[in-house]
Amino acid sequence: MDDAGPLPQRLLASCALPHAWADLPAWTVLDTDFGVLTPFLHCWHTWQTDARRPRMLHYVGMLSPAQAHDLQALAQQAAHTAPHWQPLTDALAAASAGLGTGQHRILLAQGQLSLTLCIGDTTALLAEQNFLAHTLWVHGTDILWDKWRIKALARCSQRGAHLVLDRAAPEAPDGLAEAGFVEVEAENTSLRARFQPRWSLGARDQVPPAIAPQRCTVLGAGISGASVAYALARRGWQVTVLDQHAAAAGGASGLPAGLVVPHISADDSPRSRMSRVGARLMQQHAKTLLRDGMDWQASGVQEQDFEQGSTRWHAHGAWVRPGQLVRAWLKHPGIRCVYGAQVTDLQQREAVWQLIGPDGNTWAESELVVLANATGCVPLMLHPSHVHFLGDGLAQRLEFLHAVHGTVSYAAHRSLPSAAHWPQHPVNGHGNFLPQIPLDNGMAWLAGSTFEPDRIPEQAGHRLAPLAEQHRANAQRLCELLPAVGAELAAAFAAGEVQHWSATRCVTHDRLPLVGPLQDVPEGSRPSLWIHAGMGARGLTFSALGAELLVARLAGEPWPLENSLARSLDVRRPKRRRN
Numbered sequence: 291m292d293d294a295g296p297l298p299q300r301l302l303a304s305c306a307l308p309h310a311w312a313d314l315p316a317w318t319v320l321d322t323d324f325g326v327l328t329p330f331l332h333c334w335h336t337w338q339t340d341a342r343r344p345r346m347l348h349y350v351g352m353l354s355p356a357q358a359h360d361l362q363a364l365a366q367q368a369a370h371t372a373p374h375w376q377p378l379t380d381a382l383a384a385a386s387a388g389l390g391t392g393q394h395r396i397l398l399a400q401g402q403l404s405l406t407l408c409i410g411d412t413t414a415l416l417a418e419q420n421f422l423a424h425t426l427w428v429h430g431t432d433i434l435w436d437k438w439r440i441k442a443l444a445r446c447s448q449r450g451a452h453l454v455l456d457r458a459a460p461e462a463p464d465g466l467a468e469a470g471f472v473e474v475e476a477e478n479t480s481l482r483a484r485f486q487p488r489w490s491l492g493a494r495d496q497v498p499p500a501i502a503p504q505r506c507t508v509l510g511a512g513i514s515g516a517s518v519a520y521a522l523a524r525r526g527w528q529v530t531v532l533d534q535h536a537a538a539a540g541g542a543s544g545l546p547a548g549l550v551v552p553h554i555s556a557d558d559s560p561r562s563r564m565s566r567v568g569a570r571l572m573q574q575h576a577k578t579l580l581r582d583g584m585d586w587q588a589s590g591v592q593e594q595d596f597e598q599g600s601t602r603w604h605a606h607g608a609w610v611r612p613g614q615l616v617r618a619w620l621k622h623p624g625i626r627c628v629y630g631a632q633v634t635d636l637q638q639r640e641a642v643w644q645l646i647g648p649d650g651n652t653w654a655e656s657e658l659v660v661l662a663n664a665t666g667c668v669p670l671m672l673h674p675s676h677v678h679f680l681g682d683g684l685a686q687r688l689e690f691l692h693a694v695h696g697t698v699s700y701a702a703h704r705s706l707p708s709a710a711h712w713p714q715h716p717v718n719g720h721g722n723f724l725p726q727i728p729l730d731n732g733m734a735w736l737a738g739s740t741f742e743p744d745r746i747p748e749q750a751g752h753r754l755a756p757l758a759e760q761h762r763a764n765a766q767r768l769c770e771l772l773p774a775v776g777a778e779l780a781a782a783f784a785a786g787e788v789q790h791w792s793a794t795r796c797v798t799h800d801r802l803p804l805v806g807p808l809q810d811v812p813e814g815s816r817p818s819l820w821i822h823a824g825m826g827a828r829g830l831t832f833s834a835l836g837a838e839l840l841v842a843r844l845a846g847e848p849w850p851l852e853n854s855l856a857r858s859l860d861v862r863r864p865k866r867r868r869n
């Protein structure tokens with residue numbers, strides 16, 4: 291027995307790995323018993339040391355809540371058996387601390403290894419998946435893999451996929467044959483098979499399971515656009531980002547600093563569940579790309595619930611300077627940015643989109659376009675010459691987008707606040723307060739933010755409240771959130787020592803982003819016009835998650851969220867009140 295142990299090696303060899311993935315852009319593994327951990331670590335190590343490895347490895351692991359709870363201990367144990375796994379187990383342990391039930395996305399190996407952990411009941415979570423695996427490892431679990439569960443595995447298999455089924459029930463070979471698996475071979479207590487049904491799989495046979503990287507233009511260099519551009523560039527796409535401003539983060543993403551904090555609701559609504567996944571993902575990016583304590587900090591956030599009269603500590607809350615993250619994402623060598631590039635016209639010739647400026651100049655050409663230009667997508671797409679690009683009923687969806695202006699008040703700390711009434715970490719409630727944030731001109735506090743209906747570009751609108759009134763509203767909110775701090779800072783507001791930063795949020799009817807294709811396409815082809823917008827007041831929490839979902843949908847990869855949750859972000863979701 292060598293240091294990797296026999297099981298992981300047997301699994302890889304049974305599926306012709308690493309030979310089978312050589313030179314492919316991506317490879318997807320489904321492992322229904324991730325808690326064993328050694329197959330994952332052996333696969334990761336084999337992939338990492340293979341000169342002909344696929345650019346992206348997608349690994350979907352299913353495990354029970356108890357296994358998730360013990361994941362860090364399991365990782366340390368595994369590192370003892372094979373010391374070369376130590377860096378891998380350290381990275382996994384750090385990224386997976388405190389995971390609850392549900393689906394989570396963890397980015398490892400500079401984001402080239404995308405690990406999707408599904409924690410809970412395996413059968414229920416299998417029904418929530420949308421991807422097609424190349425390799426399926428169904429081993430060592432207590433689940434009886436009857437014909438219905440085997441059908442669920444078939445639903446997640448690409449044509450030609452290899453399956454290893456350990457501890458199979460006696461009727462499993464019949465179940466495999468019925469579900470479309472061929473070449474079923476027994477080896478000790480396990481079965482090997484290949485998914486090659488004799489019948490047509492309909493759309494699954496027509497659409498290539500994964501789209502090869504091509505050219506993409508992302509419109510908007512804010513946090514929505516930069517997160518999508520970075521996700522595509524990591525997968526090998528050539529991305530051009532266009533923005534009308536002179537530099538990145540010229541819109542709402544230029545916020546001096548904001549909070550990444552999960553949303554709380556009594557019934558743990560989809561919005562709350564997704565906000566937890568999004569906040570974790572955002573912090574993974576911040577941890578990898580930003581300077582701790584300068585550009586962001588996993589400070590934790592205190593939440594004041596005025597309705598319940600209670601406070602709650604978000605250990606996974608953080609403050610982030612979003613402009614720093616936007617710039618870090620856009621530095622990827624696969625991304626080219628063009629600033630001062632206002633797009634007023636969109637044309638499609640054969641399969642290529644052209645994004646055109648007011649002077650008729652073509653800023654970019656590409657096979658794929660992602661609109662990440664916040665409310666700017668409304669006048670662009672509802673223009674009579676462009677509205678026909680939209681799928682049935684989608685013009686009405688874009689009409690639901692509205693603009694909400696916001697101002698945050700901020701000032702340098704006169705002296706570093708050590709008094710007992712000053713919080714040492716951000717506080718969130720009705721409005722928020724961020725103390726001791728290192729802005730460009732020194733340590734500052736921020737108090738925000740106002741919410742005021744605004745106009746969408748090119749629409750006739752009303753006048754915003756005078757700036758003094760916006761500062762007054764922030765000062766008032768601060769007095770309610772932290773009365774002693776509010777009283778102390780009243781003098782700074784009165785003396786005009788407080789500065790402001792203002793921008794417009796793009797808000798949807800239910801306060802959840804819009805993520806998905808904007809076109810209806812015939813079966814067998816893929817949409818090439820997508821949207822990632824409507825981040826509202828939580829772009830810092832939702833943008834990295836939205837980007838992973840958008841790219842997973844267009845590239846046929848595992849989704850970062852359960853199907854049922856991801857549907858609440860779809861452009862075509864039913865129009866309901868916010869939840």
Ligand SMILES: Cc1cc2nc3c(=O)[nH]c(=O)nc-3n(C[C@H](O)[C@H](O)[C@H](O)COP(=O)(O)OP(=O)(O)OC[C@H]3O[C@@H](n4cnc5c(N)ncnc54)[C@H](O)[C@@H]3O)c2cc1C
Binds near residue numbers: 511542550667698
């Ligand atoms: C005062 C305030 C406080 C906030 N606090 C928080 C917070 O604490 N936590 C949090 O999560 N969120 C917060 N937000 C919200 C957050 O800032 C937004 O959700 C997020 O920045 C939206 O990012 P975006 O990329 O979608 O939009 P933007 O950053 O606005 O980017 C859109 C870009 O598209 C470009 N564009 C538009 N149309 C065109 C066109 N036709 N041609 C070329 N370019 C175009 C624009 O120039 C712009 O740069 C706050 C917002 C405000 C205003």
